Amino acid sequence: MTNQHPITPPPELLDQWCMENNWRDIAIQAAQWGANMELEACGRWLEDQLCMPPDARADVITQLNGSRRPKPPSLKEEALAVLDHTQKGYGLAEVDLDTIRRALEALDD
Numbered sequence: 839m840t841n842q843h844p845i846t847p848p849p850e851l852l853d854q855w856c857m858e859n860n861w862r863d864i865a866i867q868a869a870q871w872g873a874n875m876e877l878e879a880c881g882r883w884l885e886d887q888l889c890m891p892p893d894a895r896a897d898v899i900t901q902l903n904g905s906r907r908p909k910p911p912s913l914k915e916e917a918l919a920v921l922d923h924t925q926k927g928y929g930l931a932e933v934d935l936d937t938i939r940r941a942l943e944a945l946d947d
Contacts, residue, residue, distance in 0.1 A: 845872050845875045845876060845879075847868060847871055847872075851871070855867050855868070874907075877902075877903065877906055877907070880902070881899045881902055881903065884898065884899065884902065885898075885899055913937070913940055913941045913944055914941055916937050916941070917937050917938050917940075917941035917942075920934045920937050920938055921938075
């Protein structure tokens with residue numbers, strides 16, 4: 839490729855992905871990598887545009903990253919959400935039972 843897009847994984851990373859994964863996994867990793875690079879670029883641009891002290895800018899960038907890359911819910915939060923839905927009249931699906939089972943199994947005896 840002669841005219842490479844600015845958000846293109848380096849060849850070494852592509853080689854690593856190809857050796858370790860199937861095509862579906864590679865596509866997912868590539869999309870996630872590209873989205874992360876774009877978020878970092880947006881953060882750098884925003885940091886340059888903000889007229890505030892450096893530590894305040896860092897807080898804004900941290901909030902931006904947190905809002906665009908939220909942490910997945912914990913197993914406890916997932917199990918509680920299943921129970922909330924059940925209390926509202928929804929039935930339990932097999933995946934719901936599995937979530938509750940995994941949460942219970944994670945508890946100490």
